[in-house]
Amino acid sequence: MPSLCRDCFHIADEAMASCARCGRRRIATHPELLTLSVAHVDCDAFYASVEKRDRPELLTRPVIVGGGKRGVVSACCYIARTRGVRSAMPMFKALAACPDAVVIRPDMAKYVYEARRIRALMEALTPLLQPLSIDEAVMDLKGTEALHGAPPAAVLARFAQAVEREIGVTVSVGLAANRLMAKLAAERDKPRGFAMIGAGEAAAWLAPQPVSLLPGIGPAMEKRLAAAGITRLGQLAVLDPKQAALRFGEDGPSLTARARGKDSRAVDPDRETRSVSAETTFNSDLRDPAALERPLWRLCEKLVRRLREKRLAAGGVVLKLKTADFRNRTRHARLPSPTLLPDTLFAAARALLAREADGRTAFRLIGIGAQPLADAADADRGDLADPTAPRRAAGWAAVEALRKRFGEDAIARGRALPTNPAPPKGPAALPPKTR
Incomplete structure (x- = not known):
């Protein structure tokens, strides 16, 4: 039965308790070691691992990455997980389970930067790479043996070591004959795992x-x-x-x-994004429909920006609400034609919101998504139902250009402003002089 040393990458024809070359004991042994080629790679507690890398004093401390007592856990380290903390758990529950945890606000710019560095290492392995999230991807390394001079298992062991040395975080690798079993294999012995499930044993x-x-x-x-x-x-x-x-x-x-372990899905580098969304959790629960509409408008603006970045448009709107007792409500409306206009998204989402916000139910979160997606080139062309769409699209483009130049607050719709704005400070706050 072939074996692979995960430290020096020596391959032996028989099972090894320790490596015959380097003496270390991180050995992967499997009958299909030399033939399995579909890999699922998942970073271990990615956000929390990046924070611990940057703050070594936190290495032995439970770390939660998340926002405020009203927010949810974005990620947590494995120490926190042993205390019962889980991703997507409300922060107040996480802190009740692990009161000594160090809570860190998410730094998405930093995480995206590191994820791109890891992605670059993956792209050097195979063109058949399909990202699944910021810290997770599936790869097919079939036919790459000649390129790398080693079977996929050894190539992946080298990759995991390179991530650890160059990025400072760890990954878990699952190797199998298809995507489903590779994903399940990756979850078997996290963190820093390397597991295989063969076609014959699935x-x-x-x-x-x-x-x-x-x-x-x-x-x-x-x-x-x-x-x-x-x-x-x-x-x-x-x-x-x-x-x-x-x-x-x-x-x-x-x-x-x-x-039965069957999965016919191919690794598709050109897989289209299925949905784009934005959401926010309130500092305190909201009941009033008008109060809910203000953050909804801001989310519509944010959603449009995210769609533009991906060269996509919204063919429909998905409204997401979470009640004070953590029950999710999701409502969907199809649009007559694709759009990149926040006012069109807002009008559709507002109608959905009106059916749910009755003034009695309290909500802790609101979100909006675009689904199905369309090509941005097909957005807001105008028709008999909405002949002013092109003109409004041009107006919105002008607004965004001004914001890019002078800042996000350069122009704002009235519906986005707070109902009780803070009084002005400085000379403008003084009463006018009387003569």
Whole structure:
């Protein structure tokens, strides 16, 4: 059974307890070590790891990256995770679980910079690279052996070491025959993991696992499966496609195939962005519809900027609300034609908001997304239903140009202004002199 030393990259034909070349014990052994080529790479607690790298005194401290007591956990280190802290957990719950945690506000510019450095190292390995998030990607290294002079497993071990030395954070690597199993392998022994699941063992490895392990099975589907007496993936895997479709709808056959470790998705470097969004958490819960509309307008402006950066337009609007008791509400409206105008997005989202904000329900978060997406070139061309769209688009472009030159606050719509603005300071605050 072939083995790979993850420190010196020596490959042996037999299993090793320690490396015959360097003596170290970080050994990866697998029957398909030399043939598996699909890799899932996930940075370990990325935001928190970057902060610990920059502040070594925090190395042994629990670290939470997040915003304020009203916000949520963006990321947390593994020490904090042992105390029960999880990503997306409300901050007040995280601090109750880990009161001695060091809380750091997210520095997205820094994280994006480091993620791009890691991405550059990935791009040197294979052109078949598909980013999944800022700190996660899938790669297919099939056919790269001649280029690198080594099988994919050794190339990935070198990559992980390069990230650790050059960037100062660690990654976990999952290697398998398809994307699904590579992702599950990457989660097996984090942090600093390197796990393999072969094509021949996938079904047997999955069979005893709870159904919740499978990506795409959320709490609702887990309850539905449990009601049918299915709690393990092996129970789901034995259903034939007809049975699966009858019991679980059109997604049933795909569900049972994935429960057997099957996944036909290719690594696609040109995969399109499915949605673009923006959201904000309030300092205190809001009930008043007018009070909710002000942050909604600002989010519409932010969403348009994000769409422009990606050369995309909104073909529809998704409104997201989170109640004071952390229940999510999502509403969707299709637009007559693609747009990059915040007032068009706001009008559609405002109508959705009016159906949810009755003055009685308190909300802690509001967000807006664009879905489906369209090409920016098709936005706001104008038609009989909206002949003024091109003129308004030109006006908005002028507003953005002024903001870029003179600052974000150079021009603001009245609906974006606070209802009780702070009184002016300095000479302007003094009453006029009387003669």
